[in-house]
Amino acid sequence: MSRKAYLFVEAEPFQSASGAINAWVEEELRALGHELERHNHYRPNAGDTGIPLANARRLLTLRSRPPADLAVFCDLGLGIHPPSRELARRTFVFFHGLHGQPTLWLGNPLIDLYGTLSPYLHDTLSSLLMTPDWRQRRCLDPRGAQVVGSLVPTLPCLEAAEGDARLPGGELPESVQEALDRGEVLGHAIQPTKANWLAVCSILLHLRALTREHGHPPVRLVVAAQDFALIQHALRYGYPFPVPALAAALQSAEAGLEDLLLPVPHLKQPALFRLFREARFGLAYNASPEPFGMYVLESVLNGCPIYTNGAGNNRHALPPGHGIIVRESGEMAAGAPNAYATVAARILQDLLAPGPVREECQRGAALIRRTFTREAFSASLRACVDRLESDTTTPHWSFDELVVRLSPLVRRLDEASGAFSSDYVNARLSPEERDLMNELLGRPAGQLGHGETDLARMEGLFDKGVLSLAPPAGAEPPRPTWGAWSWYPPGSAFLEPSLLKDTVTR
Template sequence: MDQSQRRVHLQLSKTGGPPFNGSVGYVNDRIAPLLRARGWLVQAFAPPRPRLPAAQESMVPLALARALADQASGPRPLLAIHDGAGVSIRGPARQWAQHHLVLYHGLAYGTGAWIGNEAIDLHCANSPYLARTLRALFATPDWQGRRVLDPAGCTRVVNVPMPVPCVSTPAGEPGFPIGADVPVAVRRAVDAGVVVGHALQPGKQDLMATVGILYALNDIARRRGGARVMLAISEQSLPPAHQASIDAMLAGSGLRCADLFLPVPHLHQRAVFELFGLTRFGLAYNLFPEPFGFYVLESVHAGCPVYTNGVGNNRFLLPPAHGITVIEDATMVADATGQVSPAAFVPVAEAILDGIGNPGPVREACRRGRAHIDACWSPAAFEHGFLAAVERALAPPPPPVDFDALMVEVGPLVRGIDATSGVVRGDYGSRVLRQRELAIVQELVGRSAAELDVDDMQRLETEHRLFQEGVLALAVAAETTAETAGSPAGRTSGTGSIPG
């Protein structure tokens, strides 16, 4: 193929670094130079800048229309590469590019432009977990029609290993210079002998679980004569209304929100790594279903272990005993009144205190985790994987999935199903299955769509919403879905446990 044919248009968000605009910007900014070095003619979309100082571009996108018209006047590119926000600028279509690749940093943006869009040659996820989630979405069943939402999309999903910045810069990437230094209050707490943990992901925490763990840590420490425990937490996670709610939760305990938390502003990345060095543990008991998990990996890489409910990809990032400990059971899920017993979080607190009291095995686990991170998520691994994905996007597409060959499995968003209580712990949402629903799950898992009566399945889905709420999903056989583009071999790829 001569160079004139290797023209690529990039519709990627948060580019233009350094300074990098978050982890998305860090990844996206690597793509243009990577392609240019391979002889591609790269045209990157730039947000239009209206000349009028008070132009109402957000309401009347005249400048965007001009930019798109100018783009259309040139040669049709061989390839367009988008991310989720990028597809909102101009939806993938054959009229303006011969091939389309979408890189998913998550699934929050541009959904209507990519879900069911047959012009997309390759859906490129940032983790095997997100790839499985995409396949499950595309395989949303229409039982009466004996088809799925996007049969072509099901076979066009790969995953690529992300470049984790600390692999190249273990003390923190200097290309993230925006933010504050470690607050004096954190240093003073450490100097005073307080055991400090961290949870700096803004707005992602399950505050009920986080408060429950902090309460249990301090209750156990008080009874054993141990040190006080506090959590350095993003100040965005603790607005005044949340602080008041936490004070109400703690009423009568002798503790207040200010006794448990050290609010921290946004830090530059070297300060984040400095804070990792001051803290004894990280908490990621979150509601947000993490598509990848940079923050958790960075903590382990810096030698600070993380304890998590395993939401999103956090439960798949590292093998056991590599610095990430997943602890969650049905008792941690709120009941019908929205309440959780404080006793539910005692096992998490015990595990954290055991690690603090016996730091040698924890250090060794983080050392193994760091070696694993360096091996799996380096710039070279990303380069190899992403270039393989580009070539895959240009190749003839695989045939669409055969509906009758699909199998019923526990959905990829399920963290676990408790056979006794019926509690489903899920990234989409948790629910309680009745005994009849548990029996249905047991009966359906492992069966092919060809075996199932469409009228029965339509009735069951209307009544129980097991597919709609992510408890079950359709998937091709496991050996045919292991589609990667240079991602690490042997990654954990299981779903939630099947009851019984």
């Protein structure tokens, strides 16, 4: 018997990477026998931005119908209609990232199951839902990790070598081929709005000095045209972010921005993959955490290694030795002038002797082809739907059984100084906070927060994203698709500080 379902997603099918995932979700739901009605866009038209007339009509229309069996939302799709039992009997929300409509999903009891695109996002979302209230002895969502499921995204280029023709974009501009013809070495960083440009330009300036010193051909980084224009604007006007250090460094190097960066428009997938095959490296020194990392995987799949600070899932997307090189240090987090020189030195080393990193990418490509398949995506989504229909969301543990772990957000923690880098903030713990952290790690919540501990300081460690709660060992909810990420460690949430090195190299 056909079941009625709504799908609320911001991106239209195959209009972006998110749109491709949305389309695959739609295809799988239809294959499972759902009579599906899709809604796109938080703002139905330009006029609705100022006066939400079209939204009012859409809400009225939806609320005049009997409830559907299932409502499926992406994170941004929650802006189209809030979850409600009047809308659907069951609600499933899957996340491209955690930036959309947080007050509509954080601790919302009307959401029956959450779906995440990576183990990193799974652990991060779980830790958010298990944000503790020590006075009331409860979590933000008492169901916690029990209502978080896992999806295994696929890549368009695994079904067609040149990618999906429905994804929009233009051809590779002639300026790229002209640079190659001049003997320039090209890298790439064309994820708009994601890069930490002060870090990226610092790497490039150090690389420029090293290549001149070694008589190596010049290196330029292919970037999105909109990012190039943004940096130009910042250099000229000091807005939207101040760049005096970058301006001074460019002047000292007697270089213009165009000596470091080569702008290109948004590329369709065949052009993007051609760039990856021509480029010798990619940079993913991102300012915001990556929820999955399709871009870095596509680069490795096409034989181009990625150097990254590991923000978000970029540090987990592939195991060490598979084409993603994670380098981050306390000096980088502190903004030390020469902190990124080691990254430039590693890139030059691999440019001069490319054999080892080429072999890494070959191993990575083979693993990607085995892992991120359409079959794995299908199985993981169907497992989530089965969990929704089985209605088994009762927690298997109490608040007091939850265990204090290092947060999955933490990328680097120096125990001696207390300096840490995370996907939330870079900061330094006080000596008192360091002592308290070591006292708390590994202990069940039932032993804590009864007055013998500095409660405000303890809460501060959770609010800074240094500590989180996790299910007790052996009592974690089932993860039916976990084998697809067999290299993923139990997560930063399960590592002791002594295991986190000041500089991580993969």
